[in-house]
Amino acid sequence: MSQDQTNSNQEKKGQETKLDQINKDLETNKLREDEQGKIEGGFASGAIKDVIEDGNNIWCNEHC
Amino acid sequence: MVYPPFLILERMKFSQFNSIVFYNNKFFIYNAFSNNFLLIEPLLKDLLDAAKLDNDAAGLEEIHPLFYAKLVQDGFIVADDKDEVQKVKHLREQVDLLDDQNYVLTINPTMNCNFSCWYCYEDHIKDSKMNKEMVENVITHIKTVHQNLPHLKDFALSWFGGEPLLQYSNVVDPVLTFCKSYFDSKGVNFRSVFTTNGFLINRKMVEKFKETNVNGFQITLDGHRDMHDKVRFVNSKRGSYDEIVENIMMLCREGFDVNLRINYTKDNLKSATSILADILPLEPEYRENLEVAFRKVWQETDKTLGPQVVSFAKMFRAAGFKAISGGSPDNVRRSCYADKKNHATINFNGEVYKCTARNFASSAKEGDLNKNGQVDWNEKYHDRLDIKFKNPPCLVCPILPICNGGCSQKALENAGKDYCVFNFDENAKKTMVLNKILEMAVETA
Numbered sequence: 001m002s003q004d005q006t007n008s009n010q011e012k013k014g015q016e017t018k019l020d021q022i023n024k025d026l027e028t029n030k031l032r033e034d035e036q037g038k039i040e041g042g043f044a045s046g047a048i049k050d051v052i053e054d055g056n057n058i059w060c061n062e063h064c
Numbered sequence: 065m066v067y068p069p070f071l072i073l074e075r076m077k078f079s080q081f082n083s084i085v086f087y088n089n090k091f092f093i094y095n096a097f098s099n100n101f102l103l104i105e106p107l108l109k110d111l112l113d114a115a116k117l118d119n120d121a122a123g124l125e126e127i128h129p130l131f132y133a134k135l136v137q138d139g140f141i142v143a144d145d146k147d148e149v150q151k152v153k154h155l156r157e158q159v160d161l162l163d164d165q166n167y168v169l170t171i172n173p174t175m176n177c178n179f180s181c182w183y184c185y186e187d188h189i190k191d192s193k194m195n196k197e198m199v200e201n202v203i204t205h206i207k208t209v210h211q212n213l214p215h216l217k218d219f220a221l222s223w224f225g226g227e228p229l230l231q232y233s234n235v236v237d238p239v240l241t242f243c244k245s246y247f248d249s250k251g252v253n254f255r256s257v258f259t260t261n262g263f264l265i266n267r268k269m270v271e272k273f274k275e276t277n278v279n280g281f282q283i284t285l286d287g288h289r290d291m292h293d294k295v296r297f298v299n300s301k302r303g304s305y306d307e308i309v310e311n312i313m314m315l316c317r318e319g320f321d322v323n324l325r326i327n328y329t330k331d332n333l334k335s336a337t338s339i340l341a342d343i344l345p346l347e348p349e350y351r352e353n354l355e356v357a358f359r360k361v362w363q364e365t366d367k368t369l370g371p372q373v374v375s376f377a378k379m380f381r382a383a384g385f386k387a388i389s390g391g392s393p394d395n396v397r398r399s400c401y402a403d404k405k406n407h408a409t410i411n412f413n414g415e416v417y418k419c420t421a422r423n424f425a426s427s428a429k430e431g432d433l434n435k436n437g438q439v440d441w442n443e444k445y446h447d448r449l450d451i452k453f454k455n456p457p458c459l460v461c462p463i464l465p466i467c468n469g470g471c472s473q474k475a476l477e478n479a480g481k482d483y484c485v486f487n488f489d490e491n492a493k494k495t496m497v498l499n500k501i502l503e504m505a506v507e508t509a
Contacts (some may be wrong), residue, residue, distance in 0.1 A: 018506040022103050025508065026090070031105045039128040042105040045138060047098075048500060049507040 022046045075144040076121045083462045085494045094497050097465040098139030152465050156396050160404045165217040167209050168401045170224050170409035173231035179296040183361045194235045194412040203242050204437030221256040224420050229264040240276040255279045262308040280321040287332025313346050316353040324356045330366045336376045348384050355386035392500045393467050400471040419473040451475040457482050463493050
């Protein structure tokens with residue numbers, strides 16, 4: 001397997017734990033109309049998770 | 065799904081902090097205050113648009129009760145009497161002004177450097193170094209900070225410069241030794257990080273770093289070997305790339321976090337693939353110790369490099385490294401140290417600053433360290449702490465809770481005029497939001 005293929009597979013695996021899950025949630029919560037004419041489904045939710053631990057933002061994002 | 069009861073009698077409105085961005089024939093709706101997002105079908109986007117046009121958020125409840133409930137639960141629809149800007153101001157106060165558990169001290173042991181990068185904004189001062197008396201003043205300052213902050217839990221010491229390791233023996237080693245012993249005896253968490261070019265690091269230093277709670281390094285490469293060595297070189301025959309990459313991998317293997325900053329221009333960006341090839345020998349178990357951060361050199365004017373940077377960041381991630389492409393501000397919750405009350409940057413000569421991303425000219429100092437270990441702040445310091453929320457366009461902006469007009473330095477440099485760090489380009493803001501959702505670690509909720 002080439003390095004490119006390895007990278008591609010790892011990337012796919014990584015994505016499945018994040019946005020792919022939300023896409024799957026949307027697949028299982030399809031937009032539909034109930035008997036009273038009200039709409040159901042059509043959305044899936046997520047939240048941005050902090051990737052920086054508290055107090056660790058000690059490097060400037062500017063041009064230092 | 066179980067939803068909490070809502071204040072049905074309360075009049076509701078759409079949050080001013082919602083952004084809607086197109087993605088793969090669907091839409092993301094993102095709220096910059098709650099940090100929640102929904103992936104929605106186009107029909108729901110049409111429903112949202114219609115309800116917004118009619119200023120009838122609650123009308124959605126009749127058509128799609130669960131969607132409405134989720135919008136309320138996740139902060140996309142809020143009570144009409146909520147002053148949302150006030151909530152952001154309150155959050156900023158908590159983070160920047162009222163936090164008495166954290167202190168960040170930045171020390172520049174010297175303004176000298178062993179390299180002379182073409183893009184550096186600093187004036188290097190060849191013979192500059194912190195003398196013994198100033199080192200004592202710094203140590204007194206550290207004790208004073210601890211005495212004045214009875215709730216202090218975390219003390220972070222950040223080494224900057226110039227190249228801080230040029231003054232390892234005279235300044236870095238004695239201050240680290242003091243801090244480790246002092247804070248251990250006081251029950252305060254102590255850690256230290258370096259912004260260094262990484263060339264001078266040796267085994268002996270590494271052993272001392274491990275003993276004194278050093279936990280992180282930011283080290284920069286200026287492209288792959290040939291390009292980097294044209295910027296950072298010892299002499300015409302000797303560059304620095306190989307030694308620096310070797311030191312980066314040694315630090316990762318020793319358990320330190322390394323932030324590998326790749327300073328890119330349109331000319332050196334593509335060479336990132338070769339940098340990746342050079343660090344791939346790092347064993348997989350150590351790769352998560354390395355975070356790659358792409359930062360555009362500030363003189364580079366090409367604004368079309370973003371997508372390439374995102375794809376390079378993905379490439380590093382796919383190989384098991386952390387990687388960020390630099391397009392994801394979080395300037396309120398994760399504000400810059402310079403925005404915070406409990407931070408100081410002490411220069412080698414005792415002049416005190418906040419921002420480390422500008423030249424350390426005496427005319428820009430915000431205070432002086434006195435012999436009692438206290439900082440005599442001047443009006444520039446107070447202006448800095450008071451500058452937020454003064455820019456009218458920010459107060460009506462959907463991304464205020466994550467952008468807030470940039471850092472305090474940016475706000476000070478634009479004081480008195482309307483400005484926008486995205487140049488008032490709503491599409492640029494939406495692109496940033498989309499990248500944030502796609503790139504940041506995402507939780508399903």
